[in-house]
Amino acid sequence: MSKPLLELDHVTARYGPVQALHGITLAADEGEIVAVLGANGAGKTTTLRAISNTVRRDGEIRFAGKALGRGGPEAVARLGIAHLPEGRGTFAELTVWENLRLGAYTRSGPLKDDFARVQTYFPWLEDRRNQQAGTLSGGEQQMLALARAFMQRPRLILLDEPSLGLAPLLVTEIFRIVKDLNEHEGLTVLVVEQNARLALQLSHAAYVLEVGRVALFGPSAELQEHESIRRSYLGY
């Protein structure tokens, strides 16, 4: 059996006196979409931040079989992990094209081929190359963030609430693109999401967090049928 691409082993994290994670153990296989669900304050975002080293954490995190050091977020990015944080991490003051170039910052060599491939998913980017990214709509910014992550050629994308603040139809569109990227580019995705129904439809496996602990995990198809999930998160 192949080793998971990403493994968290009893990871804890705190903000000052507040313990946010009480020992998260989680794994994502290469080529999988793994959803992290839970209420506000359950530690979903902190879990992603622990992986990208943007919060101080204890416990081991292994990526592609190697322990992640604590060299700061830029070292994690260089390993091929793209973290799209809340607020999407858009460089609002820079142009669309500059945002994409920054996505490819850790790589050397020409960007033409990558941009051509990005365009197959986001054809509108070409026309907006020189537009200031902050003037894009919320949905466009989310797509730009995905495109930027794609330019990084990551093995793993950490997605924090891609649906936040977007119209339902656009959310469906974004999720479809994530699915496409996963299927056609083999990207592994760890996605934090409030919209449990969509997240479970999209993902292969899911973890449910409650106050900093993993309360439940399993294949998404099974979780969709799970009694308490249905009651708490799906509402039927």
Next chain:
Amino acid sequence: MVELARRFGITEKRKSRVSTGVSLPVLLSLAAAAAFLVIGSVVSSIFAQQTVAGLAQGAIFGSLALALVLIYRATEVINFAQGEMAMATTYVAYQLNLWGLSYWLAFFLTLVIAFVIGVVVQLAVIRPVQHKSVLAVVIITVGLFILIDGIVIWKWGADLKFMPAPFGNTVYHLGSVAFSRQDIGVLFVSILSVILLWLLFQFTKLGLAMRAAALRPASASLVGVRVNWMLAIGWGLAAVLGAVAGLMTEPTVFLQPTMMQAILLYSFAAAVLGGLESPTGAVVGGLALGVFLNLIGQYVGFATSELRLPIAFAVLLVVLLVKPNGLFGRKQVRRV
């Protein structure tokens, strides 16, 4: 998908809304001012001479103002030691020259040394307090001001020193107008250094990373930019600009520990005039201030050299009353 995209207006071409931060009235008044200068220079030879001399002086204000803006954008403080760093690096050039290096060799070597000094200052004294508080960083820069002053006086003394004239004393005549080669040279070197820096920021990967690190450090580190290094390099480049300003000031006021103090104040005024966040604004503000002060000095009787600084700040006050963000200050245009 195309259907969906169309419904949200994603595929239709929209008018580009790239904000340059310059409003039309500002652009028009700058164009009017430029036209006034050109017409005045054609009509009067003294006016032309004063304009060129003002531009030369203003280019120095502009490059030091740009150094202030660079650091303000990256560190969010005014570096009060910027002028003293410029002065100290000018002394370095003086020393290299004493050791037998030619002026221009000393000039370029000094720029390299200035870069290293800027980086070291950021790493050694700014970085440790940078995330504590803005006030702490401000106090550190004030401390640096005093420290650098002390070191220079201890090492070289407070008396006036002289370097060879970089551009000679030639005067060019164009009709009845006389231009000193020095003014032209100062203008050329200052503007060239600003343009080179602009090219670096606009067209290189390093420049892009530096802008990203200054604008959004958290996002920049997530795409792999080593933010701390970018900030240190920013301080290095600011020190290089300062060194250029110092070396271009030396031919007129000569080498002394206080040589950059008034210039720093003018440059500060220029930076605020331009909007403090805007590199273009800093340079335009510097040039405008330089020309304005020179012309006022020539044509307005009571505007003696003692009144130059108050007049500069009076202008600043009037501009800020009309446009609180400065001439090029950008208002954030963003949809969320």
